[in-house]
Amino acid sequence: MIRARTFIDAKQQSHSNAELNWWIFMRISGLILVFLVLGHIYMTFIQVSESDATFTAVVGKLANPAWKFYDWLILALALMHGTNGARYSIEDYIRTRPNRAWVKGVFYTVVALVFAFGTIGLFSI
Amino acid sequence: MQHRYDVLVIGAGGAGLMAALYAAKGNVSVACISKLYPTRSHTGAAQGGIGAALGNVAEDHWEWHMFDTVKGGDYLTDQDAAEVFAKDIIDAVYELEHMGLPFSRTPEGRIAQRKFGGHTREFGKAAVERSCYAKDRTGHMILQTLYQQNVKEGTKFFNEFHVTDLLIEDGRCRGVVAYELSTGEIHTFHAKAVILAAGGYGRIFKITSNALTLTGDLMSIYYRKGLPLEDMEFYQFHPTGLAKLGILVTEGIRGEGGILRNDSGERFMERYAPTIKDLAPRDIVSRSIISEIREGRGVGRDKDAVNIDLTHLPREVIEGKLAEITDLARTYLGMDPVKDLVPVQPTAHYAMGGIPTDLNGLCLSDGNGGSIEGLYAAGEQACVSLHGANRLGTNSLGDLVVFGRRAGIYAAQYARQVEFPDLPDDPQSGTKDMFDGLRNGSGKENPALIRKEMQESMMNNVGIFRNGPDMERQVEILKELKSRYQNVNVGDPSLRYNSELIEVMELGFMLDCAEAMTASALNRTESRGAHDRADYHTRDDINWLKHTMAYKDLDRPGNVLIGYKDVALKGFTRAFEPKARVY
């Protein structure tokens, strides 16, 4: 169906909805994140003034399971959203297949580690 | 490098693309060589429409269309060609629609049609809606659609290859030679049949609607072999080009109701063509405009234009059906046709003459039925002669599809029957000699100046109004320009993408076309259609109801030999007696 030889990449993906699904996900997660992230900033910046990020303050707040869930949702959604966004950039700027493969590999590993670390942190309190 | 195809098509405008499509349907290998990317061809500039008696808007019949074509051509039209054309074009337009061409539509969902100059009902009674259109970009849509279909069929294209020579020996065409712009390499194409469709040569004039690339290459190559060019004196000046620029303002603008006005706002066409007024054929409107200007009723700083008035039309028509031309006026003149009068003047537009062919597109080698085996031509560059002494608007696009198709079909048929002919011994020698000649002159002359002088002098001396002394002077001017051309300076020594070498070569081709045109025009001592002489102001059917065949005199350079060819005064089923041409 696709004639031009420069579009081998395209051909391989022509029967998958992956890009469409990610596209929709970016928008839905974005919509949710607006509330979560702006809420988060509002609470940390404006409600809790100044010396907020102290150890006790953080631990105290996270003792509440509702906040645990709230923060974890931000963490999960933002990481997925952000990682997919970064994938867009990687696919745009890194043009050769091998380079793209290893950059993505390293990047996804870092994100996965941070996600695991954050999750463990949240639920270990 | 050498290539081999059963059928080669030269040119990728409407005619070439149509020929390539139909040749490919004939089960032969086809390649298309074009000096431009196909979608850059000048067919894309055609605006108004393609005429066919579909009768979607008002009753219409092919006989009426045939009559208008013959009368429009001032009876120099070959009536057999006109009959084939008027019948075939109906199918051809449906076929374009089936290829997906996005025509404008009537409220019933059929192809929309509008009035156009010279197209009438009941043999001249009143204007009729015959021009099928896609807004005012019909040519663009035809070009795109035909190119798309060629992509679909997988036609092999050689883009940015300039054909420099035709390989003809013993009355048989054997292929072509082409120069590849990107490498500077010369290629030989070996073929059983060749179809020429390389377009017009309007660039020999200063003010023209034609592209910079319309330089009559293949006509000149044909002519340089001592083969004839037919009816070169008939060159159409379109009445309405944007003042000074020559960019075309489609006739559709008058079809939609636009009115020509002189400096006092008078609708002057009422005086020249009382019946159909602004919708008279182009030669008549052009001459009327020039008369107004000469008599001091022009507009503009130099009083060398007249106005076209659309201000009484609804804005939707101007911005919808005439979007293209509205955009052009806004871009180039800073004028808005919705409220401003737009200044226009006649612009060199269309070559009625060219390489003589029969009804199947086969190229003729003289006026007595001789032909070149395996060589076909179609489109503006060919002369079947459908347009006679003056082409009607919308008949050129029709010519491309009808005769492009026929050339494709017959070339393929021929190619299926024959073996590959032998190539000449050194096929590239002609091309190499030409390039060596260009590069080895003394290099004193700037080609741009030669070109400019040719364009200005042709405009003045062989333009809309002609007379003997001016044209005699032009013969001398062309001789002088040609001798200067011997010492032309090709200022770019490079091999790859040498656009200068191409421009200089094209200038040489144009000088030949100008030479043939001037000699043919000087020879024809009458006024007919687009050819209007002050010193022979009437049509002379007794002596001049015949086609001119101009041959280059190979023994005496600069000299042109003139022969003649009979006009087909009968079609297959209908015939129209020559009558005075009044509208």
Added chain:
Amino acid sequence: MTQTQHELTGIPAAAQQGLAMMHIKVKILRFDPEKDRKAHWETYTMDAQAGDRVLDVINEVKWYHDQSLTFRRSCMHGICGSDAMLINGRNRLACKTLVRDVVKDGGTITVEPIRGLKVEKDLLVDMEPFFDSYKAIMPYFINESPAPAAERIQSEEEAERMAQSSNCILCACCTTSCPIFWVNGSYLGPASIVQAHRFIFDSRDQATQQRLNIMNQNTGVWRCRTAYNCTEACPRDIPITQLIEEVKRAVMYQQS
């Protein structure tokens, strides 16, 4: 980058509408593959009329000063799509850009080749990749059902649906102004999507499904980040981004 200056004198500018004369500089990015390793700027000083096209000015340089200057051009009035160039920082057709619209008296016009395609010589670039992606979207009408004797019926509104997309002249102004295309040529580019739109929204065409599949890829519509450069560059005033968004929605509705 090296800079060279030239003075063009005594040459009549292409005559136009009798507007005021202007003294301008034209700065052109030159590159000759047989001589240069890198592109360099050359500046030409000349008189031009306000209503001249930039293409007239470039022709003037070629015809009367440096014949080796290479670029594509043909129709001179914005219909053939040959002469897309980067003029004063934006993609435009040189023949559809008037001098007075890009420069003031005494000012400079800069002319560079369009980006994202390989420069072959001066302002001329390799168009093959552009046409390859055009061909990748099946840019031809497909309707396998037997054709009627006359035309296929289509309403005025349905025909109007193609008015914008079918206006495209394949000049590449859009694709080569797209920031995504600059960095990655595997994006089919706005021009191809406009062409796909032409057929997807043709009521007579039967291959909508396949075309939407082609668009539904990493290299298709999903690569567009709505940067609008394409829309702003289009000499045919096609609202390209809007058409791309329509295709995105069409893909989405078709898959859901």
Added chain:
Amino acid sequence: MYKGREGQWAFLLHRLSGIAILAYLLIHVFSIGSFIFGERFYMAIHETYDWPIFRIGLVFITAGVVYHAFNGLRIIVMDFTGAGVAYQRQMWYAVMALTVISGLYAAWTLLPRLLGGY
């Protein structure tokens, strides 16, 4: 630099802000999460945030988040409504206004911290 208009800059800023936020988020998760290693370690990390560069950075991140969030909404409006494309320019100016305001607000609330210590 290509002289693109609003859309080009909207895209560029969206991409830059997105990547910046992601980078921030990764660091943020690490530093907040580091309390599992104990208070000392946690505070050690957070003290480095007192460096002016981090504090100014915080202002930009806040503005960046606001920009990204509202421009994200702009993109969603363009993607899902027919008319969004026609108003993209106006919407972008609104986004920019919100971004500048929230950036200034953040700078103002953070001013004491910027000027020195807790």
